[in-house]
Structures are given as structure tokens and as C-alpha cells.
Amino acid sequence: FIGLTALGASAATEMPPLPEVTGDKVEAEGNFNIKFSIGTTKSGAQYRGLEYFEKIVEQRSGGDIQVELFPGAQLGDDLQATSALQAGTLEMTMPSTSPLVNMFPKFAVFDLPFLFPKPEMADAVLDGEIGQQMLEDASSKGLVAIGWGENGYRQLTNSQRPVDSPDDLEGLKIRTMQNELHMDIWRTLGANPTPMSFAELFTALEQGVVDGQENPWITIKSSKFNEVQDYATETNHVYTPFITLVSKRFWDRLPEEYQQLLRDAATKMGNYQRDVSRTLNDQIKQDLKDSGMQITELTDEQIKVFQNKLEPVYKNWRDEIGGELIDQIRTKVQQAQAQ
Ligand code: TF8
Secondary structure, X not given: OHHHHHHHHHHOOOOOOOOOOOOOOOOOXXXXXXXXXXXXXXXXXXXXXXXXXXXXXXXXXXXXXXXXXXXXXXXXOHHHHHHXXXXXXXXXXXXXXXXXXXXXXXXXXXXXXXXXXXXXXXXXXXXXXXXHHHHHHOOOOOEEEEEEEEEXXXXXXXXXXXXXXXXXHOOOEEEEOOOHHHHHHHHHOOOEXXXXXXXXXXXXXXXXXXXXXXXXXXXXXXXXXXXXXXXXXXXXXXXXXXXXXXXXXXXXOOOHHXXXXXXXXXXXXXXXXXXXXXXXXXXXXXXXXXXXXXXXXXXXHHHHHHHHHOHHHHHHHHHHHOHHHHHXXXXXXXXXXXX
């Protein structure tokens, strides 16, 4: 009995209830099916958001749009799913912005280290003019971008030793997303970056192909990385957004009323997913500690050491990303900080 209770407590993450669906039924012609694929597993905050999206769209279309969810990269990783949207063989996906930088170079701005000191500052940028413009820019190349979500603040894990300064990273093989700026971050800190798709990551960690990786607490737990990584450091070094994408081929078949319904549902999903992710973040960090992971929390001074060491990364990428965009975002962040 005691064993069962303990198992239940560590296995299940308490998800907040799904909100009620508000808004009238949307009247339009036709029946549609949406296959919606993501890379994280069923027990993550991202999937919870998708369940809300499904509920909104199915209820408000009176069942004329059916949404089917495919978590855990079963239909492909971020890049493969995005290509499938372009080809018209998959209707929706919600990747991190980072693997898409070759398609949309401005997305690299979100890979800059320590850009958003607080999540609300990311919200201010993504929900404001800059975020809107980026959704419009990303609505090309066979894709329609209809909203933002939260992947969140990234934390470092590894199998070798506690890390509380860049010196401890010397020689560690760290898996990064397929993104040059992320590779630059880890190289600058003294580690050996190895870019790899998220779908291959658990096996690579398990087999020791790489020593470590970095992702938000919720992903570390929902992907069971703690089973193959003994050490973690709360670095909060990058805030990664998710972007909600629809296949343009599918989008063009939808009546305008349903396009609007998808846009509304994507906004609601994004807001709810942020809530879930932020509500669960500390609880999950605690769960990971309870499960035996050794978690290093850094002092402000220790964080400063990482920040100072990473200053060259800003210089290296300024021209590539566009200095104007970086400055606009930093101004926004400062305004949000002053409020
Ligand atoms: C990564 C990202 C991923 C997500 C998702 C699984 O590390 O943070 O966790 O983009 O597709 O690749």
C-alpha cells in the first residue's frame, strides 16, 4: 500500500483542470480533420495545452473539426513535422523556434542567452508588435503561424558532475538543438556542443553518446532524463518559445470562420500552456530532487560569471540577427522591468 502511494506520487504530475470552453458555436461548411504533432510527451505542459486546443476546436465547430493529438515525436521531430506541414501530409505542429532558424533567421534572437530575465518579459515581446510581425513573417514557405506558446527556461543536466561554473563544463559533451547559436553558447562556455534532434536525445544520453543536455524542468521530467542524468544546474540560460504552425495547404481549404476559430483557439492554448508551465515549474524541480537528482541552484554572482563569459555571443550574432531587432527587444524588456 505504501509502495503504491509512493509510486503514484512520483509518477503523476498534477495537471491543473482544463478550462471551460467559452464562445459561441461557429457556423461554417465542411468537415475537417487535424492531426497535431509535437515532440514532447503526453505528461508535459505542451500536451496539456493541446488538449485544451482540441476541446475548444471540437466544441465550437460542433464536432465538424476533429483534432487528433500525436505527442512524443511519433510523427517526426520538430523539423520533420514542419516539413510534413509544408508537404501537406500533416496539418499542425508546435516546434521550438530554435530548430527553424535556417528557415526564419530572425528566430535566432530567442536563442540569445539571458535575453528575458522574467517570463512576463517574453510575453510582452511575443504578444506585442514584434511577436505579431514574426508570426506574419513565418506565415510563408507553406506554413501559417497562428500563435505562441511556452517551452520555457532551459536548465542544464549531465551525467558526470555538479556544475556551478563554466570551468566545470570543460570537456563535457552537451547535446544542443540543431541551432548554431546554441552551439556557440556551449563552445564559448568551454563544453563540446553536439547538435541532435530531440527525438534521439534519450537514447544518446542513455548510451553516453553525450554527457548532458539542456531543457526546461518539465521536459526533463516528462522525458525521464533524470533516469539517465544525475546532476542538474538551474541556469535559466535561454527562454525558448513554441510556435503554433498550420499547413498552408490545409489552411487554404478552411472557411474563413474556421480559420478564425483556429487562431482564437491557438491564442487560448498558448496562454493556458504558459499558466500550466509556470505553475508546475517549481513543483517539478522539487519532484526531480525527490527522485534523487542533485540540483545546483546558482547565486546571482554565479549566474553573472556565466553571463559575462557569454557576452561575446551577443557580438558574434548581432549582424546575423539584426541589431535593430535586438535593441527593440532589449528596450521592451527594460520597459517591462520598470513596471
Ligand atoms: C529541444 C526542444 C524540444 C521541443 C519539443 C520536444 O530540446 O526544447 O524539447 O522543441 O519538440 O529540442
